[in-house]
Amino acid sequence: MKNMKNSLRIAALVLLGWAFFAVANADQNTVRQAMAKSMPSVKIDSIKPSVINGLYEVTVGTNIIYVSDNGKYILQGHLIDVEARRDLTEEMLGAARIQAIEKIGQDNMIVFKPKTSKYKVFVFTDIDCGYCQKLHSEIDRYLAEGITIQYLFFPRAGKGSDSYNKAVSVWCSKDRNAALTSAKKGNVPPPKTCDNPVDEHMQLGAEFDVKGTPMIVTEKGNIYPGYLPAQQLSEALASEKAQK
Template sequence: MKKIISVAAFAVSALFVGTLHADENAVKEALAKAMPSVKLDSVKPSEIKGVFEVMVGANIFYVSEDGKYLLQGHLVDLASHIDLTEEKLSGARKAALDKVGEKNMIIFKPKIGKYMISVFTDIDCGYCRKLHSEIDQYLAEGITVRYLFYPRAGKGSDSYKKAVSVWCADDRNAALTSAKKGSTPKEKTCDNPVDQHMQLAEDFEARGTPLIVTEKGNLLPGYVPAKQLAEILKEEQAKK
């Protein structure tokens, strides 16, 4: 009797797994037809029955199991009040920044580091300049600041050319500080990560600069004073 039950349970399990893969394949096939140029990083069941979670870079959207309907937005657990989508997005952002690597960032480090942020910056943005004018205050709070470029005027603009010139300077940190004060950097070109930075900012759905990304991948749009930022980062570290 036990053997019969065991065999039946295995059969049901196998049927479920087979159906799951069939649904996953349906989603992949539908998306491949609708969006052939989009590279899917993962397709897996979401917390909602009949809906699949699709990861594309640092973005998440949801697709019905038959592949007919696509949903954009955040999935929230009403019982726990947890934004499930944002939790996964923060992890994706962190992974994306790790992939860029610190070798492709301009970094200002404190003597004793407690926290770390990545900042998408535009050399000609007023609040970006305000943030950098207070860089010593951020460093005094133990915050490592990693800069990536996001010239909002787009590729080929004056801000873009300044970003490239700063990156190609002999002393990038000094060149960035000078440019933030209003000096026009000596025009230079070289292999640079500016386009990669810009694409990542778009993937993060940046709406302006500065865009601060915390160590855990959470977004803080706009300028945040050093002491206030340190408190936010302290609270973030304290959370499990």
Template sequence: MNRQVVRLALCAILMSNIAPALADATGASTQVIEGALKKALPELKPDTIVPAPLKGLYEVTVGPKVFYVSEDGRYIVQGSLIDLETRSDLTEQRLGAARVNALNKVGLDNMIVFKPKTSKHVVYVFTDIDCGYCRKLHSEMAQYQAEGIEIRYLFFPRSGKNTDSWTKAVSVWCAKDRNVALTKAKKGEAVESKQCENPVEQHMNLGLAMGANGTPMMVTGKGEVIPGYIGAAQLAKLLDKEDHASN
């Protein structure tokens, strides 16, 4: 057997031994981090714990949030991880995926959807019935639909729980036809007061977790946050650009 064959055989044996060791180390670190988080923050329920691009750190996602933990579980790092070589914000990329995952967990059945004949884009909108720019956005629904933009509404009554805006949101949700009721409420028309099981608090909590401090707040289908109102034509251009960038 020549020396080259021997070297290749030895490399194959070594790699077969190293791979399981690396997997075990990763698993062990994940368990250490999970245990440390459970001890320090028992109310925290991580969705994922995976190795971060930076050696020695693990990426933890909780709902729409992303942070980093040292492999020994002692230190938490909050902030953006920037790749200087590619000039890209690695954290923001992961945040986008985390936001979309959190919205998927809410589910379309727990949103009020205005769907065009042909959907080119999807936008999630955290809305307050009494917000002026939210009403402006809704009054232009036909324009958004003409651009092929599907609007998926979640409630974010800025005045808080058990206020007039919150009560209106619940009444709209409990109406026989939610889309019609929401349009009436956005026009300032009275909607029959109703109570039922509703996702308003779930929506509100998710919006807060995403950093909402005003309405409307849009989240694109890729998870990018767009604070405030933006017209249909401009939004369509932004969404086209986002789609091209991801392809």
């Protein structure tokens, strides 16, 4: 008799689980269909329930929006766990940023590595940007702190500008690291063309809403806009690494 009751309880839990799954899927489909109708050009990467009942978290590239389960309402902004003092949206955005960067791959970046790497950052840079030049002039200090610098190009003047052409020429140089260092000192690189990732870097920067350069992105996808001295950046990265 006892075994029969246990079996009935298990069966009930299974049925409840399937019912919840079916409802959740139905709501997700409603959200997807509503967005496809109202914003047909938007490519949805994922839809999942948020921590708030009736509200779904929708990932579009490196952006996150919140949609009601009937698809009628959209919220844009950051969801904060007040008790835990956590920005839940920023955490999800960080993960999305890293996923997008990983699609480009380290082979499509210009990388300066220390002998022993403790941290890695991605830096959107403009060859003609003053603070970008300052950051790179101190590259040895970053390497001494064990920070690997992985550069992506973001010429703020846009495609076809002098800064853009310099970025392409640097990428197409035989020694990219040396060419970048020379260009950051104000030397104009010999004009060169080849297959290059500069447009892809710029597109990613636009998705990240880069307002200025340098813009530093950490391994967790957190953003530090502007120049940070090596020691200050190292302290920030150590703090980030210590966090759960």
